[in-house]
Amino acid sequence: MELSQLPLLLLFLVLISNFQSGHTQDYPKPTLTVRPQSPVFTGDSVTLRCELDQSWDGWEFLWSKDSNTDSPEAETKTISRVKVSDGGEYRCRARRGGNYTDYSKPVAVTIHERPKPKVTIKPDHHVFRGETVTLRCDIYDGGVTSWRYNWYKDGSTSAFSERQEHTFSSVTESDSGKYSCYGTETEGSRSSHLSDEVTLTVSDFPKPTLTVRPQSPVFTGDSVTLRCELDKITGWEFLWSKDSNTESPEAETKTISRVKVSDGGEYRCRARRGGYNTYYSKPVAVTIHVPRADLSVSPQKWLTEGDPVTLICEINGSSTGWTFSWFTETFSSGSRNDYELLSDSSRGAGGKYTVSSADLNHTGVYVCSAERDKTAVYTPYSNTQPLWVTGVSPPVSLIISPSRTQHFTSVSLSLSCEDQSNSDGWTVRRYTDSGRLEDCSSFLRGSQTGSTCTIRSTSSSDTGVYWCQSESGENYHPVNITVHFGVILESPVHPVTEGNNLTLRCLYKYTTVSNLRADFYKDGSLIQNQTTEMIIPTVSKSHEGFYYCKHPDRGESPKSWISVRGSHSDSQISVLHILSSALAACPYLIVTVVLIYKCCRMRGKTPE
Known part of the structure; x- marks a missing residue:
């Protein structure tokens, strides 16, 4: 291979290698x-x-x-x-x-996640006409830096605002409705969900309701809570005033601990929010009574031995929540009388002290007092209430001279305690209309010799109940004596026996003839007119009552109670009945005694 062909071969091999990989x-x-x-x-x-x-x-x-x-x-x-x-x-x-x-x-x-806006309303979802209200749409997360906001009302598809905050400067009832918002990206295509609807309510300003607890009488030392109530609306500042004085901002609930009399008065309140005030509440009167015990007697304070009687102690008209104590007024030589706690005072814990059968020892002057449970609030002593118990056959009699229950002023009056066996050791005492408990030596112009009390010159302050008291403290024969300037009624001192005559006269001190031709009344009703004396020939229990006389020029006398008791014949019949019963039984008793005697003698014999 020629050298000139070598690069082509290498290139071909590289291409083959790359294709295969x-x-x-x-x-x-x-x-x-x-x-x-x-x-x-x-x-x-x-x-x-x-x-x-x-x-x-x-x-x-x-x-x-x-x-x-x-x-x-x-x-x-x-x-x-x-x-x-x-x-x-x-x-x-x-x-x-x-x-x-x-x-x-x-x-x-x-x-x-697609964000969902949140709508907030300030100052509150429930506002009042004229207030400023701001709606705000907040869209959190989402990575969007700039939003365009759309506001809708009551499901409308047409936006009424494109701001994040929409403000009503002075809302009216027509602005009430359901509001929602929606956001779209200012420089983009992203958008939020539609927010939940939020309801705005616009109404006229409310009138708070002022309540006070407790509603029952409030006494010094108690706590009082007043509450200015609005219908679950927040953001209010409450303003309080008493007796139309300057308002003071306080909490919704106002508590006065251990109240004083000066805390009493007429309270009212209103609320303020954002410079707007509600109407005033209806005023509420808070009355702080100093706790006062009031003692009364039922059925009456003049009793006959054996009669029932109840003493009733009430605290300013209410007896709940109190513990009661009962006392008798005792004689004191000083200017103030003392009180002795009754040994059975607990019997009257519920405000009533009841005696089922009065006896002579119940004669006396009573008072009560009370303590408020759990508050350590005490009442002072109540007013006094006397009980006068007349015995059926008292051991001592109060003899009055002149012998009548009404007397003129500036005359001498003698009172004696006469005991059938012994007149020593008796003291004349009295309870005057002014509430004084005194013995004869304490009387003004009075003196006591033995068992006789003499008032040298009577005055109207000598009016009261007089009785005889023994050295041991027993009280007998109470008599109500009235000293009066003007016309008086002459009536018997002691109860009249059934079947006897009753004679009443109308007397006047400053005439040559003391007997006046006058009208006579019983229990407020005219029973005889223009007569010098009134005679009831045969007295019965129905004649019991209050009597007085009236002269057209001289005036009228005080009232006197005429008491009527059973006749002696009734008691004699009762004694005869007992004697006859005993005599009838005598034969049987004699026979029984004889039989017992014989039986004993026979048992006493022994065999020889």
């Missing part, structure tokens, strides 16, 4: 393009194109994602309604016959 370095390298080039949102379409020089025909295209196995597809690859999982690194190459091009430069495809 599939070498493609002289083939073109594809270019991979993607549209759109920016990140796309789920639901959009993405188009990838594997481009070769137009002069090269007959190629088959192979695609791979994230270095996975090639798959043959067309030169253009379109992914409709992409998902996040479609994102990744794509590349392609071409194949013709058994020859392959190089891979294209890889291209990253980024898929973002």
